Amino acid sequence: MIRFVDTTKIYSNGVVGLKNCTVSVEKGEFVFVIGASGSGKSTFLKLIMHEEVPTEGEVYVNGYSVHNMPRSEIPFLRRSLGVVFQDFRLLPNKTAYDNVAFAMQIVEATPREIRRQVPLALGLVGLSKKAKAYPHQMSGGEQQRVVLARALVNNPAVLIADEPTGNLDPKTSWEIMNLLEEINQRGTTVIVATHEKDIVDTMKKRVIALERGEIKSDEQKGLYFNEN
Amino acid sequence: MKIRTIRLLAKEGTSNIYKNKLMSFASIMTVVAALFFLGILLLIAINITTNIESMKRDLEVTVFLNVSASAFEREEVVTYIEQQQTAGVVAQYRTESKEQAFENIRSELKNDDLLKGLTVENMPESFYIKLTNPAFSDNFIEKLKTFSGVNADYGIGYDKAELEKLEGFLKIFNFVIMALLVVLMIIAVFLISNTIRLTVFARRREIEIMKYVGALDSFIRWPFIVEGILIGFIGAALSFLLTSQAYTWLQNVLNSILISFRLTTLSILEFGPVALRIFMVYSIFGIIIGGIGSLLSVRKHLNV
Ligand SMILES: Nc1ncnc2c1ncn2[C@@H]1O[C@H](COP(=O)(O)OP(=O)(O)OP(=O)(O)O)[C@@H](O)[C@H]1O
Ligand SMILES: [Mg+2]
Numbered sequence: 351m352i353r354f355v356d357t358t359k360i361y362s363n364g365v366v367g368l369k370n371c372t373v374s375v376e377k378g379e380f381v382f383v384i385g386a387s388g389s390g391k392s393t394f395l396k397l398i399m400h401e402e403v404p405t406e407g408e409v410y411v412n413g414y415s416v417h418n419m420p421r422s423e424i425p426f427l428r429r430s431l432g433v434v435f436q437d438f439r440l441l442p443n444k445t446a447y448d449n450v451a452f453a454m455q456i457v458e459a460t461p462r463e464i465r466r467q468v469p470l471a472l473g474l475v476g477l478s479k480k481a482k483a484y485p486h487q488m489s490g491g492e493q494q495r496v497v498l499a500r501a502l503v504n505n506p507a508v509l510i511a512d513e514p515t516g517n518l519d520p521k522t523s524w525e526i527m528n529l530l531e532e533i534n535q536r537g538t539t540v541i542v543a544t545h546e547k548d549i550v551d552t553m554k555k556r557v558i559a560l561e562r563g564e565i566k567s568d569e570q571k572g573l574y575f576n577e578n
Numbered sequence: 579m580k581i582r583t584i585r586l587l588a589k590e591g592t593s594n595i596y597k598n599k600l601m602s603f604a605s606i607m608t609v610v611a612a613l614f615f616l617g618i619l620l621l622i623a624i625n626i627t628t629n630i631e632s633m634k635r636d637l638e639v640t641v642f643l644n645v646s647a648s649a650f651e652r653e654e655v656v657t658y659i660e661q662q663q664t665a666g667v668v669a670q671y672r673t674e675s676k677e678q679a680f681e682n683i684r685s686e687l688k689n690d691d692l693l694k695g696l697t698v699e700n701m702p703e704s705f706y707i708k709l710t711n712p713a714f715s716d717n718f719i720e721k722l723k724t725f726s727g728v729n730a731d732y733g734i735g736y737d738k739a740e741l742e743k744l745e746g747f748l749k750i751f752n753f754v755i756m757a758l759l760v761v762l763m764i765i766a767v768f769l770i771s772n773t774i775r776l777t778v779f780a781r782r783r784e785i786e787i788m789k790y791v792g793a794l795d796s797f798i799r800w801p802f803i804v805e806g807i808l809i810g811f812i813g814a815a816l817s818f819l820l821t822s823q824a825y826t827w828l829q830n831v832l833n834s835i836l837i838s839f840r841l842t843t844l845s846i847l848e849f850g851p852v853a854l855r856i857f858m859v860y861s862i863f864g865i866i867i868g869g870i871g872s873l874l875s876v877r878k879h880l881n882v
Contacts, residue, residue: 442783456788
């Protein structure tokens with residue numbers, strides 16, 4: 351489903367984002383990607399969605415070769431993914447509802463499908479009451495949940511989430527994680543980059559640990575290793 | 579692309595005009611100013627061209643018959659002229675009889691001594707002929723010369739030199755106007771695409787986000803193009819109103835100047851008859867400038 355083959359990403363300023371990374375994630379898996387700040391978690395996820403391209407090596411996602419992809423295919427790769435961005439990326443002059451609806455409009459869903467799916471997705475993340483609010487009228491946690499609703503609404507094969515609980519209190523964090531697990535149980539592959547030791551330790555999922563861009567460990571039912 | 583998507587994108591483009599009021603205003607004003615200058619230039623060109631054309635048309639071929647021309651010889655000439663009138667070469671003509679010629683010269687020359695030798699009988703009869711197109715003049719004059727009644731040596735007059743001067747001037751003038759129009763259009767496209775580029779730049783983050791959630795380029799591009807086209811059209815309409823007001827005012831001023839200098843052969847065109855043409859030119863230019871301006875400015879932000 352997702353495969354990195356000896357992938358290296360060096361940014362234009364010479365900083366190493368990811369180094370000689372070989373790993374694969376199968377359909378239906380739930381994977382945590384952990385590591386200190388700057389260890390390359392976001393880089394890992396950005397390579398999957400072609401926000402960044404590898405300097406060396408290969409990346410395969412849902413049957414696409416991301417490392418040498420024609421421009422015209424990029425939108426279709428991205429549509430096969432649901433992405434929760436670390437920096438949200440909501441459209442500032444659209445309401446929560448319209449932001450979620452937008453993801454359906456670009457795949458040319460019918461207005462009826464949109465009217466049915468969008469409230470469902472907003473309800474799932476517990477945000478029905480904020481449907482008419484604009485991003486700047488919402489808290490960080492609320493915006494995060496809109497992003498999650500947008501990522502889910504088209505039922506993607508793979509959901510990637512970059513610190514989806516970064517701005518939430520512990521209770522809400524758990525709600526989100528339970529939601530991700532539920533989505534995973536319905537067959538979606540889920541990849542989550544996170545810092546949350548408690549959650550990783552409790553959920554006992556596969557854990558890929560990064561350190562300075564390299565994979566330090568990759569364990570089933572893993573625990574969160576000390577960041578130091 | 580499905581119909582509902584096209585409708586959605588058109589609506590998106592329209593509402594973006596409201597949402598980015600300041601930028602829309604700036605873009606519209608740029609269109610208004612650019613088209614206003616374009617229009618004034620165009621109106622000046624139309625005025626000068628029509629005036630020169632009408633001067634050309636007013637040039638007359640003057641034909642003097644021999645003093646001794648017979649009635650038959652005279653009839654030959656009249657027949658030819660009228661036949662040419664039916665053929666569409668001659669626009670109109672008038673004759674001056676021997677008597678009229680004598681009257682005219684008598685009222686001009688008050689001094690009776692000079693008139694002593696002159697009688698009605700030794701005055702020539704003459705024709706004043708306006709052609710529909712000065713291009714016909716050469717053939718027409720050649721043919722006239724062959725008639726025995728026509729005084730071929732001094733009898734045919736046509737202000738060819740003046741005509742050529744006018745035509746030369748018109749050619750240069752048209753060239754200058756074309757050059758000015760091209761320069762003006764380039765400046766306008768530059769200004770407008772720059773203004774629109776600002777609106778696009780302010781929204782490049784938005785464009786990026788759309789790309790990151792999987793939107794096609796066309797999905798992002800079309801609202802901007804619709805927005806550009808609408809801005810172009812609104813600008814064109816406003817500029818048209820401004821132009822009609824300014825031109826009517828200018829027309830009044832110039833007309834009163836012409837009258838006070840007794841330059842009554844010159845005339846300033848009314849706005850009414852050219853209004854539709856001007857409006858069409860404005861709309862087309864506005865739409866093209868706006869659409870292309872948007873297209874150019876959105877293009878480079880799509881590469882993420
Ligand atoms: N666009 C960029 N240009 C240059 N360097 C970058 C860029 N993005 C990330 N980096 C660098 O690459 C390294 C890995 O960054 P990355 O964002 O993948 O870390 P991270 O594990 O997601 O960190 P965090 O937990 O803070 O989100 C860091 O040293 C970072 O400074
Ligand atoms: Mg990160």
